[in-house]
Amino acid sequence: MPSGITRRLFFQQSFLAGAGALLWQRLNPFASGGSASRRARQAGTPIIITSKTNETGQKAMELGWEILSAGGSALDAVEKATNYIEQDPEDTSVGYGGLPNERGVVQLDASIMDGKTYSAGSVASLENIMYPSSVARLVMERTDHVMLVGPGALEFAKSWGFEEENLLTEKARERWLMWREAHSDRDDWGPPDHLKGREEQGASLDEQLAYTYGTVNVLAVDAAGDVAGITSTSGLSYKIPGRIGDSPIIGAGLYVDNDVGAAGATGRGEDVIKSCAGYYIVMRMKEGRTPQQACEDALHMIAGRYRAVGLDFLPGEKFVAISKDGEYGCCTTTGSRQPRMSVMNEAGLNIYSGSIAFQTE
Numbered sequence: 558m559p560s561g562i563t564r565r566l567f568f569q570q571s572f573l574a575g576a577g578a579l580l581w582q583r584l585n586p587f588a589s590g591g592s593a594s595r596r597a598r599q600a601g602t603p604i605i606i607t608s609k610t611n612e613t614g615q616k617a618m619e620l621g622w623e624i625l626s627a628g629g630s631a632l633d634a635v636e637k638a639t640n641y642i643e644q645d646p647e648d649t650s651v652g653y654g655g656l657p658n659e660r661g662v663v664q665l666d667a668s669i670m671d672g673k674t675y676s677a678g679s680v681a682s683l684e685n686i687m688y689p690s691s692v693a694r695l696v697m698e699r700t701d702h703v704m705l706v707g708p709g710a711l712e713f714a715k716s717w718g719f720e721e722e723n724l725l726t727e728k729a730r731e732r733w734l735m736w737r738e739a740h741s742d743r744d745d746w747g748p749p750d751h752l753k754g755r756e757e758q759g760a761s762l763d764e765q766l767a768y769t770y771g772t773v774n775v776l777a778v779d780a781a782g783d784v785a786g787i788t789s790t791s792g793l794s795y796k797i798p799g800r801i802g803d804s805p806i807i808g809a810g811l812y813v814d815n816d817v818g819a820a821g822a823t824g825r826g827e828d829v830i831k832s833c834a835g836y837y838i839v840m841r842m843k844e845g846r847t848p849q850q851a852c853e854d855a856l857h858m859i860a861g862r863y864r865a866v867g868l869d870f871l872p873g874e875k876f877v878a879i880s881k882d883g884e885y886g887c888c889t890t891t892g893s894r895q896p897r898m899s900v901m902n903e904a905g906l907n908i909y910s911g912s913i914a915f916q917t918e
């Protein structure tokens with residue numbers, strides 16, 4: 558803040574300048590600061606991608622593309638697309654309908670980054686608010702902070718008019734109850750000991766009780782060449798209350814560099830945090846690697862860290878990335894199925910299959 562003016566005055570001036578500039582730019586798209594040649598140099602290849610490939614993910618891409626193709630900002634596009642996914646009750650890893658923590662409470666994490674202004678915002682352990690990515694955007698745009706957590710994040714969201722809602726759907730509650738009853742045979746949950754017979758619960762029980770990964774990454778470049786991204790999640794299912802994953806951590810679950818592109822992560826957040834994977838991927842792209850190669854590099858880097866301390870451990874991760882010039886890629890650690898992502902650009906909607914970093918089968 559420049560010295561000699563109060564914080565309030567500075568805030569008012571920045572706000573007015575920001576809002577005025579925005580209005581001016583909307584009315585006169587070619588009149589702002591730079592010349593036409595500067596605009597041409599900065600122009601990007603509009604694209605929006607998401608780690609979700611289901612119907613909701615595809616529809617979200619269409620919503621984001623509507624904004625991008627009309628000349629709107631990458632930031633607005635990623636927010637609109639993410640909100641659509643956050644409100645889907647069928648998605649048990651994001652927003653409404655997300656699987657709860659071990660006490661049955663849905664706690665959401667989300668981050669947003671705007672390459673154009675080198676700004677970031679995030680919320681973590683946010684309860685009862687369906688659109689955590691929009692709250693993260695307000696943290697980014699309307700505070701001098703980057704991250705708000707728990708009750709502070711909730712209070713902040715309510716101050717902006719977000720209404721508290723019960724995010725635990727019946728489907729998620731039933732899954733949580735099943736987990737609580739079956740995850741241990743040494744506690745008091747479930748039927749009385751003399752009636753406990755696990756077998757009647759079906760062969761797929763292990764699958765149903767497995768920890769669930771999911772999360773959504775949405776990344777975009779707009780026609781002006783600006784890059785933005787969001788990562789939003791209900792986090793690791795049945796997590797310890799208060800556990801925060803990689804999704805709201807800038808440089809881990811999300812990173813954006815307006816000169817390069819953007820990257821997002823899903824999967825075991827603990828590894829993404831330790832490796833600063835989002836940042837690493839974008840820095841690899843800056844060094845000339847394609848988004849696909851950079852995602853692969855990050856997974857090899859993480860496995861290498863474990864190998865260096867004598868551990869043969871391959872964490873379950875999926876990375877997605879885009880470059881400013883419209884390239885994209887995704888990679889997962891292991892498994893039998895190629896990772897996929899939804900991509901929307903001038904060519905239309907495409908489901909892209911990426912690579913598996915370690916073929917173990």
Ligand code: ASP
Nearest residue numbers: 770771772802823824826
């Ligand atoms: N990365 C998320 C987390 O660790 C989980 C996920 O992607 O499913 O919270």
